[in-house]
Amino acid sequence: MTYCSRSCQRSDWLNGHSRSCCKTITTDANCGQFQGRLVPITIPDNERDALKLEELEINNNMIQLKLFLDHAATILEQAKTLHIPLFDCIVIFDLSCVTPEITTRNYSEIYDDESEGRKRYEASRSMKNITCVFSTYNFIEGLTDHLGEPTAMLAMQRLFPCEWLTQKK
DSSP states (O other): OOOSSHHHHHHHIIIIIHHHHOOBOOSGGGTTSOOSBOOOSSOOSSHHHHHHHHHHHHHHHHHHHHHHHHTHHHHHHHHHHHTOOGGGEEEEEETTSSSOEEEEEEHHHHSOTTOHHHHHHHHHOOSSEEEEEEEEEEOOTTSOSSTTOOOEEEEEEEEEETHHHHSOO
């Protein structure tokens, strides 16, 4: 798509374009550049619940975009320290902390040289986007005897254009 300005592009992203651009993950073959749309375990059986699920997805997209943009200086500084282009970075947002921890790493540090994950990542990655992973703990009532103990780690991977970090506002 072509936009008249960066603010129009962001506005379009926040107002639903991110959802229409997302791919649905169904198999491990899609790993590497997963864009964020999850298939729910159960499909809502009424319109109200479906709308709530859609609202949750929109809010999640907006939060992730805001985290990405608000921490642009940190991401750029960490990438500069690593001496690598932004498209070689994987930015990890650890949301399990009170203040989110942001760590920028070279993808080659995350994937072993000959691993299948690395091969899929290299085959599917874009030279124009930066990969971000948002992770937090998931609490599921009834699956643990200890109230407040996390039952699983929840992670979502998103791509954002590198130019969003490098262009002047």
